Amino acid sequence: MRTRLTELLTIKYPIIQGGMAWTSESNLVSAVSNAGGAGIIAAGGRDKEWLRNEIRKTKELTDKPFGVNVALLHPNKDDIVEVICEEKVAFVTLGAGNPLPYFAKLKKAGIKIIPVIPNVKIAKRMEANGADAIVIEGMEGGGHIGTQTTMAMMTNIIPQVTIPVIAAGGIADGRGLAAALLMGASGVQMGSRFLLTAECRVHPIVKEKIIQATDTDSEVTGYSRGHAVRGLRNSFTEKYLALERSGAPQEALDQLAQGTNRLAAVEGDVENGSVQVGQSLSVLKEVKSVNEVIEELMEQARQTLESASKILSY
Ligand SMILES: Cc1cc2nc3c(=O)[nH]c(=O)nc-3n(C[C@H](O)[C@H](O)[C@H](O)COP(=O)(O)O)c2cc1C
DSSP states (O other): OOOHHHHHHTOSSSEEEOOOTTTOOHHHHHHHHHTTSBOEEEOTTOOHHHHHHHHHHHHHHOSSOOEEEEETTSTTHHHHHHHHHHHTOSEEEEESSOOGGGHHHHHHTTOEEEEEESSHHHHHHHHHTTOSOEEEEOTTSSEEOOSSOHHHHHHHHGGGOSSOEEEESSOOSHHHHHHHHHTTOSEEEESHHHHTBTTOOSOHHHHHHHHHOOTTOEEEESGGGTOOEEEEOSHHHHHHHHHHHTTOOHHHHHHHHTTHHHHHHTTOOTTTSOOBOOSOOTTOOOOBOHHHHHHHHHHHHHHHHHHHHHHTTO
């Protein structure tokens, strides 16, 4: 399948594995890139030596393009960008802050720039400043989210920019990929689907918890404070929401959330940790290899796109 995204990143399939803090590292990333998509190492919460090491390990495991995700809310973002430029990965995704101060440095290092953006205004600003593509991430997705759905973002943003748009949030099967392409996206970014892969090193208890979840089991914390995060409902989300509703100061909420991402992903504490995952849960029922996930997804997307043309002849 050829799209503007596959051309831009020189990959086989228009599928990106979204950066996932404490979860996406060399093993998962290289598997996705080897399977024809593009993996992304999540730098959020990590130090620069960890990142350098993971980039080098990924390069040993694949000769295909892969990226790094920079969470711009972290204080060590300058160091992280420095390592990315030194190690020369194919592309970066940047979110949760203003990526513009890093554009010149990344461009000079020959690294493709793909900001994660929340609205039309910022999409246009990123395009005007030379972004190579953008990720639009709807609130169906796992992790930190905005306020618009993926469908609304595709409707609002895709016609307004000329650079390739990558749709994310709630896309977990080939029908989702087909729908995004029909909406004019050049590809998709998926996070949750890749949690249930053999190569993903998120704690096995997290994988099991996701398999057990039903379609309505995700919850958004922090929505009223502009720090929305989607994950599975558990003791942590209940405590957080009670505190949020009580009008507690943001510092108290931040303190409660401190370290909970790692607690779930690394320690496997699915009650007190933040089990970040998106809303499209009913198709997440089995752990498969990354290769199987991507091949099945591509086959379903092809079938969906083929049958879509038949609708016209009814
Ligand atoms: C466990 C988890 C951790 C995530 N961490 C990050 C992150 O560090 N940086 C980021 O930009 N997005 C992060 N995301 C969002 C993903 O990159 C991706 O955009 C999102 O998962 C897409 O929606 P989906 O989960 O429905 O596939 C995370 C998502 C999950 C599920």
